[in-house]
Each structure stands twice: as C-alpha cells, then as structure tokens.
Amino acid sequence: MPVSRSNALVIIPTFNEAKNIASALNQVMDLNDPDILVVDDSSTDGTAEIVASIKSRFPGRIHVLSRPGKLGLGTAYLAGFEFALEHGYTCICEMDADLSHQPSDLPSLIAPIREDRADLVVGSRYIKGVRVINWPLSRLILSYGAGIYTRVITRLPVADVTAGFKCYHRKVLEAIPFDRIKSNGYSFQIEMKYWAWKLGFRVREVPIIFIERTEGDSKMSRAIVYEAAWKVWELRLKSLLGRMKPSA
Numbered sequence: 001m002p003v004s005r006s007n008a009l010v011i012i013p014t015f016n017e018a019k020n021i022a023s024a025l026n027q028v029m030d031l032n033d034p035d036i037l038v039v040d041d042s043s044t045d046g047t048a049e050i051v052a053s054i055k056s057r058f059p060g061r062i063h064v065l066s067r068p069g070k071l072g073l074g075t076a077y078l079a080g081f082e083f084a085l086e087h088g089y090t091c092i093c094e095m096d097a098d099l100s101h102q103p104s105d106l107p108s109l110i111a112p113i114r115e116d117r118a119d120l121v122v123g124s125r126y127i128k129g130v131r132v133i134n135w136p137l138s139r140l141i142l143s144y145g146a147g148i149y150t151r152v153i154t155r156l157p158v159a160d161v162t163a164g165f166k167c168y169h170r171k172v173l174e175a176i177p178f179d180r181i182k183s184n185g186y187s188f189q190i191e192m193k194y195w196a197w198k199l200g201f202r203v204r205e206v207p208i209i210f211i212e213r214t215e216g217d218s219k220m221s222r223a224i225v226y227e228a229a230w231k232v233w234e235l236r237l238k239s240l241l242g243r244m245k246p247s248a
C-alpha cells in the first residue's frame with residue numbers, strides 16, 4: 001500500500017471536473033512523489049465521489065478539503081496553503097484539474113525548490129517561445145497582453161504573470177500575509193507572485209506546455225479579467241506606500 005511522506009504536496013482546486021479529475025490524480029500518483037490535496041467546492045457533477053474512490057486506493061497520499069459552495073479559486077488555494085503548512089510540507093504546488101497542466105512537468109517545478117535554486121518556481125508558457133495549445137488567438141492575446149500590462153505597471157520580472165502551475169517553498173507561504181490576499185481569479189496568481197518577489201524571494205520560470213482543456217467548462221469570466229486589470233494598480237500602490245511587509 002503506497003503511504004508516502006513526500007515533502008511535496010500538489011493542491012488541485014476543483015469545481016465540476018468529473019471528466020478530468022481521475023486522470024489528473026492518477027497521473028500525479030504515477031510520479032510516486034508528491035501527495036495531493038483536492039479542494040472541492042461542492043461540485044455537482046460527481047467530482048467528489050470520483051476523488052473519494054481514487055483516494056481509497058492511495059492511503060495517506062490524497063487529501064480532500066470540501067467547501068460548502070463555489071467560493072472561488074483564490075480562497076481555495078489559501079485554504080490549501082494553510083493545510084500544507086499545518087501538515088509540514090516543504091514544496092507546495094498549484095495545479096489545475098483540467099489537464100491543461102501536465103502532471104509530468106511537476107518534477108521540473110519541484111526540483112529547483114528541493115535543490116535550493118529557487119523559492120518559487122513558475123511553470124511558464126511564455127519563455128523559450130509561446131507554448132499554448134488550442135487557445136483561440138483572442139485568448140492568447142489577452143493572456144500575453146496581461147503580462148505586458150502587469151510588467152509595465154508593477155515591474156514584476158516574470159514572463160507568465162497569470163501562470164497557475166507553480167511550486168512554492170513553504171517559507172514563501174509563511175511570509176505572505178494570507179489575510180491581505182483578496183483576489184480570486186487570475187489576479188490571485190499575479191498577487192502571489194508579486195508578494196513573493198517583493199519579499200525578496202527567488203522567483204524562477206521553467207518552460208511548460210499548456211494545453212487547453214478538452215473536457216468540462218472554463219470558469220473564466222469577464223469579471224475575472226477586470227479584477228486583474230485593477231489589481232495590478234492596487235499592488236503597485238501598496239508597494240509604493242511601503243505596505244508589503246511579511247506576515248508576523
């Protein structure tokens with residue numbers, strides 16, 4: 001029976017991912033390294049039942065946090081980070097459930113943390129070319145443009161600012177005051193990277209190939225884009241006012 005005490009945890013937020021979650025969980029378990037935490041927001045399509053059946057095959061390796069409704073990606077990750085810190089994990093990864101992120105890329109995200117070559121590793125679509133498959137041009141322009149916009153305003157030295165495939169050393173999460181992270185959509189990803197960089201941590205990008213989901217629906221909305229557009233100004237202002245200090 002596989003009971004791992006890996007020092008790595010992959011947090012996978014889910015909302016209605018019944019068509020993808022089994023494959024995502026099995027591919028991570030096949031790596032024989034990180035444990036998994038699924039943060040499910042009361043999916044109505046049977047996601048939780050699928051997770052429970054796979055979890056029973058890997059005792060001690062798959063954890064689940066069930067939340068009472070769709071509370072958003074940002075708070076799902078914050079709840080996952082708290083779980084990871086409480087349970088003593090050192091390498092704490094974020095990964096989507098929809099197989100846009102390839103579980104086989106996890107080792108290249110985790111290794112620089114284990115080898116003390118970085119404090120936050122970002123799986124990047126926009127280094128060494130543009131590596132996105134099956135996106136309409138409009139979405140690619142939006143994402144790539146968001147990067148230029150964010151870098152101009154905040155100077156954040158990251159090519160893929162909205163990337164959600166990442167691995168943190170626990171010390172980064174210990175230093176960021178979670179009660180001050182308010183964004184939920186893509187801006188959550190920008191905000192976390194900005195805090196990590198502003199607090200002086202080493203942020204490193206490694207190339208990944210992002211493949212748009214073939215099953216289930218994206219939860220992206222216009223509101224998420226607007227939230228991110230405002231958030232970068234707020235972050236810059238906070239930084240100028242000297243309000244980005246580590247948590248106590």
Ligand SMILES: Nc1nc2c(ncn2[C@@H]2O[C@H](COP(=O)(O)OP(=O)(O)O)[C@@H](O)[C@H]2O)c(=O)[nH]1
Nearest residue numbers: 013014015039041071072073076096097218219
């Ligand atoms: N727990 C939770 N997961 C969410 C929520 N919104 C999105 N997700 C998950 O976050 C990941 C990325 O969402 P997705 O819709 O694919 O966004 P996109 O890739 O930007 O189109 C997927 O695993 C979703 O199931 C939410 O409100 N709560």
Ligand SMILES: [Mg+2]
Nearest residue numbers: 096098100213
């Ligand atoms: Mg997706």
